[in-house]
Amino acid sequence: MVQTLYHKDILQNRAQIHLTRATLTPQRPKALHTHDFFELFWVQNGQVRHHLPDRTDTLDEGTVCFLQPGQHHALQGRGEHALVVSLCIHPDTIANLGKRHPDLQGHLFWSDAKIALHQRDIRQLATLNHAAVLLERSTCTALHAEAFLLPLCADLTSDIQPKDAPAWLAQACQTAKDPAVFREGSAGLVAITGKAHPHVSRSMRKYYGQTPSDFINNLRMTYAARVLITDSDPISEIARNVGIPNMSHFHKLFRNAYGLTPLQYRHKYQHELVQPQG
Template sequence: MQRPPVILSHADILAPGACAALTRAALTPARPALHGHDFYELAWVQNGRVRHHLPEGREDLVEGDVIFAGPKHLHGLQGRGADALLVSVTLHPALIADLGARHPALAGRLFWADAPAPLRLRRDSRQMAELNRAALRLERGRRDALGAEAFLLPLLCALTEETAPLPAEAPDWLARACAASRAPDVFHDGASGFARVAGKAHPHVSRSMRRFLDMSPSDWINAQRMDYAARRLTGSADSLSEIAAECGVPNLSHFHKLFRQAHGETPQRFRRARQRDVVQPG
């Protein structure tokens, strides 16, 4: 007879008055039993590969994968190889409830999504460096609500900007692909890059995008390209041709057309206005 899963309690992990606790764990290759918890957990692969066991199957995680697990989720984590290192942050349920109440933009997303399994998102090397610096500050600093929010809010803000507001019935792979496609190495390759990170055939990806987001993969990718282009135009002195090539749109005429559609003005006007106003406000 199968034993019921162990349910971990935040009272056994968090110190009195603490809202967060950070753990670094070298995972063994032994197959784990599924467990649950009454708290929220943010975890990411720091090194190596990790197998994530779920009631309905399993998935392989690699460096840069981040998971958001809630109280109703059962899962287990297994190292794949000798160097599997996982960073896990235990978050008090009252902290997450309070953040959700104060920030309506979080509704239906991340910890506040009504998902049957932990949400998995992808961070690139730069984003992982930022996350690890924030984790180090949390590890060395205060663990109360203020310290926990200082760690968590920048990440939540970035992710809510990056992730599409998908309906609850949308598949997890689509949410992960939408998040991953914010990275230049994905959107540079256009719709084929989106299909690659989705791990699905292009026709299936297109049908799903139409159903859940009412747009094509190319529409989504071009939006990510133009968002990236706007940041580069404001924050660098690189030429339009360099930025367009980074975006995967080397044809400058087409780049101009996409940018005007997205931002309502030419790239040159956009850059002049923002860089001037930063240096010398009118």
């Protein structure tokens, strides 16, 4: 018989979210369970076996799992130090977020699938854990629930990769957002894949609809645009920092991306917003 967990038994005193930390035993679960709330959990340490009606997945440290109500599942530790952090979230909180933020539709809790998985690296996992500590110290009202969920959801939905892209390529494209990588151009992207340039190029065209150079240059121009309006670095220095010391080439790429020269862009979106001259 499948056990059902109910949010009314877990969320007390106006709480809209409840956080639990647990070390999982290595014994295989006797049965699956389900729940009427949204569940978010991540593997804090070790590995976890995630039992589902049709399969069992192995989740590594840093895996974040979004589960919708009604999903049957069970967790099992793999080894002696499997630790998970689990959140029970009131359905109203998720419904309200979805209504106010259309960009969430189709992703995470709001996807057509009952389960959504994402991977966090060491730095991202540290950020997630810091947010969890702040949540633990709160009264877990709707305000605190959203303060925890919104930054995570915004971060994850900004990193959505093509569904069919191979894991090695999706991970490389994510890592390429680091200036240390895109500064090296398309060669930097290819290097972190560990694969041959022609294979990476074909895969990028197939799954992302662009060449490695186009992908990297988009990252470079996005970064440059952000620095132009948040700092006062000389434009020549910004160009060098994104790996394009040739100023003519940098200006051409930037104008193609934003329709303005870097100086015009800085003036419009930095100086004119803070100190308009009329």
